[in-house]
Amino acid sequence: MSFKLHKLLPISAAVVAFAGMATTACADQVVKIGHVGPLTGGSAHLGKDNENGARLAIEEINAKGLTINGQKITLVLDAQDDAADPRQATQVAQKLVDDKVVAVVGHLNSGASIPASKIYSDAGIVQISPSSTNPAYTLQGFKTTYRVVATDAQQGPALANYAAKNLNVKTVAVVDDSTAYGQGLANEFEKTAKALGLKVMSHDATNDKAVDFRAILTKIKGENPDAIMYGGMDATGGPFAKQARQLGLRAKVLSGDGVCTESLAQLAGAAAGNVVCSQAGMAVERMDGGAQFAAKYTQRFGHPIEFDAPFTYDAVYIVVDAMKRANSTEPSKVLAKIAGTDYKGVTGQTTFDAKGDLQHGVISLYDYKDGKKTLVDVMKM
Known part of the structure; x- marks a missing residue:
């Protein structure tokens, strides 16, 4: 009896080990996309609106299924609060870098986006703001800095x-x-x-x-x-x-x-x-997919959009579009494809100029x- 048990134990261990390897091989790769906006303070309702737009996009993409370079991907939104404060913005920017996000959608306020942009630039991580309109944001010479709205x-x-x-x-x-x-x-x-x-x-x-x-x-x-x-x-x-x-x-x-x-x-x-x-963008009611997006948003979150949620939604899809074209989730390879973006989303057709500004802006x-x-x-x- 003990002899049979002794013979079976190595076989059982091998089966368990193989099963573990198979599970690991089949497991989805988790890829983080950062989002930053004010979730506290006077503009918290706007920050949450932006976050909701990004979250809706990620939920849709995960539901449809995403495969990059043969690997199944699960996207996770790494949402951070900058309280519309420049100092806190740089702190959460560094946290997102440490969290190894593939890209950042944010920040909401120009006063937060501008100081944070240096940190993303140093890390080689693309930053797409859905709402920062100060021209200075994209005039710093960074190759990582983009926006999907018109400027001031x-x-x-x-x-x-x-x-x-x-x-x-x-x-x-x-x-x-x-x-x-x-x-x-x-x-x-x-x-x-x-x-x-x-x-x-x-x-x-x-x-x-x-x-x-x-x-x-x-x-x-x-x-x-x-x-x-x-x-x-x-x-x-x-x-x-x-x-x-x-x-x-x-x-x-x-x-x-x-x-x-x-x-x-x-x-x-x-x-x-x-x-x-x-x-600094097309009115939701004039967007090709605006009515459908507004209905989806209200159904998911229980209240209407403020304004910028469609822009964060599209920004997430633009990041994923770059991942697909790069066939990679490496930040440097994703960044390299962002400049060539030609994406039609809820907010319209998105292409960028050499500074990272939206071409053909609308007010x-x-x-x-x-x-x-x-x-x-x-x-x-």
């Missing part, structure tokens, strides 16, 4: 042109929140406004944590401008518009995509009706009628 060099002029030609604005006051995004957008607007012959009455700065704008607005009320340009996010832009209304200012409040969200109607209340804002303009965000114009740049 397009958005600011579009706002100024619309104000002058459609709203008959002759005089304007400018306010920014002192961030890379808010200041950059306000400066681009001001430059074009002056070129169009608009009189810029003043340019004031606040900060992205401000809640009381009455001192600045009281000063502006004395200037009596036709419009006020606000460079910032909706968490401050909503109260800014509301306080302007409370002080009796009749000037239109102009702003960019940071303010131009579904949430603004709640943040500004009735004052949202006095806001005209731009977004959409909105106002808020009866608390509902409403498309009023689209400008192709």
Whole structure:
């Protein structure tokens, strides 16, 4: 009896070992794609919207099945919170590098994307921002830096042109929140406004944590401008518009995509009706796959998109498209294929110029009628 057991043990061990090897050989390779945006603070709802878009893409790709170079792949979203803070952005960027992500979709804010981009560049990892619009982001000479939206060099002029030609604005006051995004957008607007012959009455700065704008607005009320340009996010832009209304200012409040969200109607209340804002991309309702995407998003997450979710969704698919063309999940090989991207997704056709900017950008303009965000114009740049 003991002899038979002795003879069988090596055979059993061999069978178990072989089974383990077979399981290992058949196991999917886990590939991480990073996503970064503010998940805490005043812009957390926008960061979560971006994350949801990326998550939806990854869930779809995994459900369909992905094979690269003969190996089955399971994608994992490595989602991080930068709180829209430049210092925290660099910390989470380093964490994603240490986590060995193949690519990063993010950050949301220009003020976070710009400092983080140096870390991704040093690591040779592609970074595709779905929403950072400051031109400086792609003017640093990094080969890793891309975006899938238009820039403030397009958005600011579009706002100024619309104000002058459609709203008959002759005089304007400018306010920014002192961030890379808010200041950059306000400066681009001001430059074009002056070129169009608009009189810029003043340019004031606040900060992205401000809640009381009455001192600045009281000063502006004395200037009596036709419009006020606000460079910032909706968490401050909503109260800014509301306080302007409370002080009796009749000037239109102009702003960019940071303010131009579904949430603004709640943040500004009735004052949202006095806001005209731009977004650095095609309106969802004008996207070829926009209606279908919006329905999928709402079904999956239980609420409508804010705006940028389709861009994070497409950015994930662009990374996977590069992986397929590279036939590799190595970051350096994926990066090498990104520049040649020619991808048709929900947001339209994506190709990049030599800097990593989106070619053929589009600016959409909105106002808020009866608390509902409403498309009023689209400008192709």
